Amino acid sequence: xxxxxxxxxxxxxxxxxxxxxxxxxxxxxxRGNQAQAHFGRGSSAFQQGDLETAKYSFxxxxxxxxxxxxxxxxxxxxxxxxxNQKTKEALAFYRKALELDPTDxxxxxxxxxxxxxxxxxxxxxxxxxxxxxxxxxxxxxxxxxxEQENEQDQKNKKQEDENQEQEDKxxxxxxxxQQQQPQKQEVSEEEKSQDLKQxxxxxxxxxxxxxxxxxxxxxxxxxxxxxxxx
Numbered sequence: 001x002x003x004x005x006x007x008x009x010x011x012x013x014x015x016x017x018x019x020x021x022x023x024x025x026x027x028x029x030x031r032g033n034q035a036q037a038h039f040g041r042g043s044s045a046f047q048q049g050d051l052e053t054a055k056y057s058f059x060x061x062x063x064x065x066x067x068x069x070x071x072x073x074x075x076x077x078x079x080x081x082x083x084n085q086k087t088k089e090a091l092a093f094y095r096k097a098l099e100l101d102p103t104d105x106x107x108x109x110x111x112x113x114x115x116x117x118x119x120x121x122x123x124x125x126x127x128x129x130x131x132x133x134x135x136x137x138x139x140x141x142x143x144x145x146x147e148q149e150n151e152q153d154q155k156n157k158k159q160e161d162e163n164q165e166q167e168d169k170x171x172x173x174x175x176x177x178q179q180q181q182p183q184k185q186e187v188s189e190e191e192k193s194q195d196l197k198q199x200x201x202x203x204x205x206x207x208x209x210x211x212x213x214x215x216x217x218x219x220x221x222x223x224x225x226x227x228x229x230x
Contacts, residue, residue, distance in 0.1 A: 035064030
């Protein structure tokens, strides 16, 4: 049986669909009901547009014990019903195929695609409205976050300006104090100079007074001498 299936598969892969179908039919005729042969016959018939034969053959292959083969048969039945524009039945078989094999990406894609197409217009409008409201709410939240960030930036800038202003004032105060110190020193030196000059004046005055006193004493002495001698 494996050899026969391989030969039929070779015809199928070479797109010799009619020859593949005939071979699988010969296998079924000689060896009776076999799920894999039904599956091969159904696939070959489907490629030739014989949807009735394909549908019957895939249904017969569902009797297989192989879960993977049954999943593929469900998927192909979904395709068959879809070609016959029976989307409700197609959806059901795609869903059954996914139940048997959740990893079947093609079955999942076809199921989601048909489900979206089957969504009633009112439901679609409601979904669109919900999506629009969600987008508006998200934009509102983003605007609020942006406003909060701007407010925080302004507060930070204001605080930085105040800190800078305080630093400038302190720096200016230090500069003023440094500038005033030399002036105080100059005033102090000037006062010392004035005090020195005043002391020198007083000393000069004292010396003058002393000279005067000396002169007076000398004059008195002379006077006394003259008086005595005379």
